[in-house]
Amino acid sequence: MKSFEKLLQENKNWAAEKQASEPGFFKQLAKEQKPEFLWIGCSDSRVPAEIIVNADPGEMFIHRNIANQMVMTDFNCLSVLQFAVAVLQVKHVIVCGHYNCGGVKAALSKQRYDLTITNKWLMHIKQVYRLHQDEINALPTEAQRIDRLVELNVIEQVQALSHTSIIQQAWSQQQKPMLHGWVYGLGDGLLKPLVTLESGCDIGPIFQYENAANV
Numbered sequence: 455m456k457s458f459e460k461l462l463q464e465n466k467n468w469a470a471e472k473q474a475s476e477p478g479f480f481k482q483l484a485k486e487q488k489p490e491f492l493w494i495g496c497s498d499s500r501v502p503a504e505i506i507v508n509a510d511p512g513e514m515f516i517h518r519n520i521a522n523q524m525v526m527t528d529f530n531c532l533s534v535l536q537f538a539v540a541v542l543q544v545k546h547v548i549v550c551g552h553y554n555c556g557g558v559k560a561a562l563s564k565q566r567y568d569l570t571i572t573n574k575w576l577m578h579i580k581q582v583y584r585l586h587q588d589e590i591n592a593l594p595t596e597a598q599r600i601d602r603l604v605e606l607n608v609i610e611q612v613q614a615l616s617h618t619s620i621i622q623q624a625w626s627q628q629q630k631p632m633l634h635g636w637v638y639g640l641g642d643g644l645l646k647p648l649v650t651l652e653s654g655c656d657i658g659p660i661f662q663y664e665n666a667a668n669v
């Protein structure tokens with residue numbers, strides 16, 4: 455059996471087991487989704503969002519990209535955020551990074567000449583490094599420098615979420631969602647919370663919208 459055929463076979467097995475253990479599960483879920491969480495994570499295959507938090511289909515709306523970034527000009531991530539917040543009205547948005555992230559590691563090194571598109575994407579993380587380079591450079595090993603940049607990158611992305619009109623409008627009108635920054639350990643499978651922002655928190659004046667309720 456070829457590797458992709460195994461996926462199709464495993465899917466049949468999974469659907470049959472789910473239907474047997476929870477009759478009507480798919481029928482009910484097919485009607486609508488009401489996820490409580492938006493998850494913005496890294497595309498890394500070792501950080502499968504639903505599996506590491508033991509979530510079922512329907513529980514999390516998910517966006518993943520290299521190094522879990524919330525880039526202001528990325529309509530992909532922004533449209534996911536807008537739909538999750540304005541339509542699904544999720545209660546929590548979680549940015550989840552992970553230690554030893556290949557994207558962060560690459561951003562801390564010289565650019566590979568041939569990865570033209572990926573380099574542009576990683577440029578945003580180089581900017582996070584530039585903001586915090588004194589703290590990062592003071593760490594003794596490369597692994598520690600990468601892991602600290604992983605954490606700082608998560609915190610920066612949560613800040614970036616709070617700078618969007620989407621979040622500021624939702625906070626003004628619904629007092630939600632709560633924003634979370636977490637980091638996942640590839641070596642132990644555990645999540646560590648780093649930061650939480652919620653309606654009413656301090657946002658730098660230059661990032662505030664004048665009247666978020668009418669944005």
Ligand SMILES: [Zn+2]
Binds near residue numbers: 496498521558
């Ligand atoms: Zn990663």
